[in-house]
Amino acid sequence: MACRIQIAQINPLVGDIAGNAERLISASVAARDAGADLVVFPELALTGYPPEDLLLRPEFMRRVESALEHIASEAVGITLVLGYPRAAVGGLFNVAGVWRDGELVAEYAKQHLPNYSVFDEKRYFQSGSTATVFEHCGLRFGLTVCEDMWQEGPVAQAVEAGAQVLLNINASPFHAGKLQERESLVGRRASGHGLPILYANLVGGQDELVFDGASFVVDREGRVVQRAPAFAEAELRVEIDRDSDDVVRIQSAEDDRPEPDPDAVIYDALVLGVRDYVRKNGFGGAVLGLSGGVDSSLTLAIAVDALGADRVEAVLMPSRYTADMSNEDALEEARLLGVATRTIPIEPAFLAFLDMLEPAFAGQPADVTEENIQARCRGIILMAISNKSGRILLTTGNKSEMSVGYATLYGDMAGGFAPIKDVPKMLVYRLARYRNRLGEAIPERVLTRAPSAELRADQTDQDSLPEYESLDAILRLYIEEDEGIDAIVAQGYPDELVRRVARLVDRNEYKRRQAPPGVRISKRAFGRDRRYPITSGF
Incomplete structure (x- = not known):
């Protein structure tokens, strides 16, 4: 029997x-x-x-x-x-x-x-x-x-x-x-x-x-x-x-x-991670800032697939530096996915902060400080909507940016959960294209234009970061494989570039300690997996 x-x-x-x-x-x-x-x-x-x-x-x-x-x-x-x-x-x-x-x-x-x-x-x-x-x-x-x-x-x-x-x-x-x-x-x-x-x-x-x-x-x-x-x-x-x-x-x-399909498996993991974090913690839904860039676009698609369009809200927060096509692409994605949007320009808040800080900044040129103020204006707006609505704020930063500190504390890092925190930039693009194979969601222009934080005129990510293809490869070796600088250089990457990336990773541990949790999809994610001292002479 x-x-x-x-x-x-x-x-x-x-x-x-x-x-x-x-x-x-x-x-x-x-x-x-x-x-x-x-x-x-x-x-x-x-x-x-x-x-x-x-x-x-x-x-x-x-x-x-x-x-x-x-x-x-x-x-x-x-x-x-x-x-x-x-x-x-x-x-x-x-x-x-x-x-x-x-x-x-x-x-x-x-x-x-x-x-x-x-x-x-x-x-x-x-x-x-x-x-x-x-x-x-x-x-x-x-x-x-x-x-x-x-x-x-x-x-x-x-x-x-x-x-x-x-x-x-x-x-x-x-x-x-x-x-x-x-x-x-x-x-x-x-x-x-x-x-x-x-x-x-x-x-x-x-x-x-x-x-x-x-x-x-x-x-x-x-x-x-x-x-x-x-x-x-x-x-x-x-x-x-x-x-x-x-x-x-x-x-x-x-x-x-x-x-x-390996990309399908990772995408499904991200969807389940978001769905259960929201459901098990009793949130009514999710809210996120939608910029028209690939990271927020992918995050929105994951949120909709995890929770349903009726439980997700997208907020557009244009500034003086936001390109028209960014707003157009953000609104188009929201339309394709059936997500409600609201638009709240940050210019009044940005001007107010600049006015308040003018005496403190007197005689000093504009720099990354003013860029961070814009990100923090957006963080305040999103956290306020999250608090008032009972919906969790999803942050939209990827692993490449989190690794090298290309993120603003209390700005774009503000939130309750980070769906793509462990997803490198090149994988973000792959997952976005995979999601479009399931049904049109992310406008093609989002996937082909140069990535930009749009915090100053004509800015692109590559103004201050290496090309993402090289950056992601170096980060994988340094973070996930624990390779040393010399070993990474021996694989064909320029010594100066490798040392610069390693310095950025090491000096930004303090930021990552203050980041929200996010779905782990790699063998070495930030958080439980990788516990490095903030203060270190190594």
């Missing part, structure tokens, strides 16, 4: 233990009623991931224990595998528990606690040390939790303990290329040990992180035979049986869907 398993790829809310428990119960009952006899949930599904210092609060752990009792009493007639924190002798553990008809059948404590990149699990958890295998419908299932799969030891332990099928529960955050990395690794583990592996992953946005879901199943040869969709809640139904030679088999053909 086949063993019918359902992977429940859910989107919990960190800290909402009661609400998450109801989600788990509902999904379990639905899986049971659909004919499943085992349902598998992601890592720390009960608390959401990462719960961070909530784990240090005694009341938090009391609620976890109460919720587990509630789940056990309600989710009957089916076996559950779910993740939660467990306080036990020796400390706090990140566990996968097996519950059947209200009884705890087995628990496995995660052995490898990641403490790199965005992870900080050793701050909270102790490591487990032993394998856990449980029997269900005539098969022996082994358990591992997320990082355990990336190490050889726990998988080998489970096999040695008699596991015929491995269940791996995860809260694995997205970055570009991560889906392929996971499938390749799990495929090697499966083929190396000759057993199927079911990979259950969390989905949803949590502050800077996006969990892409994309749960999957590999057979004993390491082939992917089933996939759940990415960036959406889903159920993946799996049937496992033994053939005439008593070999465990997945009753499914190899999944031969084509590789997804």
Whole structure:
């Protein structure tokens, strides 16, 4: 008889233990009623991931224990595998528990606690040390939790303990290329040990992180035979049986869907990150400044796809330096996307500030100070509309600009969330063109004109920045790959240019510390990923 398993790829809310428990119960009952006899949930599904210092609060752990009792009493007639924190002798553990008809059948404590990149699990958890295998419908299932799969030891332990099928529960955050990395690794583990592996992953946005879901199943040869969709809640139904030679088999053909477009995957991650940040934090919608440039244009498209046009407002704030075509393109995009706009010229506010500051500026030439005042006028306007409307202010700066400080504190950096904070400039253009392939949204002129902050006459970004193609390449090597100056120069970039870019990155850490959170799509984003001292002699 086949063993019918359902992977429940859910989107919990960190800290909402009661609400998450109801989600788990509902999904379990639905899986049971659909004919499943085992349902598998992601890592720390009960608390959401990462719960961070909530784990240090005694009341938090009391609620976890109460919720587990509630789940056990309600989710009957089916076996559950779910993740939660467990306080036990020796400390706090990140566990996968097996519950059947209200009884705890087995628990496995995660052995490898990641403490790199965005992870900080050793701050909270102790490591487990032993394998856990449980029997269900005539098969022996082994358990591992997320990082355990990336190490050889726990998988080998489970096999040695008699596991015929491995269940791996995860809260694995997205970055570009991560889906392929996971499938390749799990495929090697499966083929190396000759057993199927079911990979259950969390989905949803949590502050800077996006969990892409994309749960999957590999057979004993390491082939992917089933996939759940990415960036959406889903159920993946799996049937496992033994053939005439008593070999465990997945009753499914190899999944031969084509590789997804990398730009489409990143775009979907940005949309989910914005949607969940707004939804989970209770905002009524979003507002942003729309300049007619590519960054704000892409941000508007993401916001509309995440929230719906009726929940997004675009504000045009022209100055004496704003080109007519900038206003025209901004209004055209808003029309294409069905977004309401308002226009508030900043000239009266700019003149008022210049008048107030005239005595302080006497005898000094105009410089970047006056440019920053314009950006801060816009920041005040947008924050006021955000406060009054209850809509979150989305900032529109990209990773290239954030890296080198090409942004104004309390001006264009003012806001609550930064959708494209981890998106380099050249990728901004690619994503904008991708979005236009889904339906006309961003006017072509936005994608072909020279980028400009329009803070002085005839200004372009390249007046003060290197060409973005070279800048992005150097930034990737310096920030994401941790390459030194000499190593980057050895790859063909001019020494003076590399040193200048590195200086700009280092000296602008103080700005980035004051920037709003934004969606992480790379292996090294600013924030949780990259923690550099502001004051440094390195």
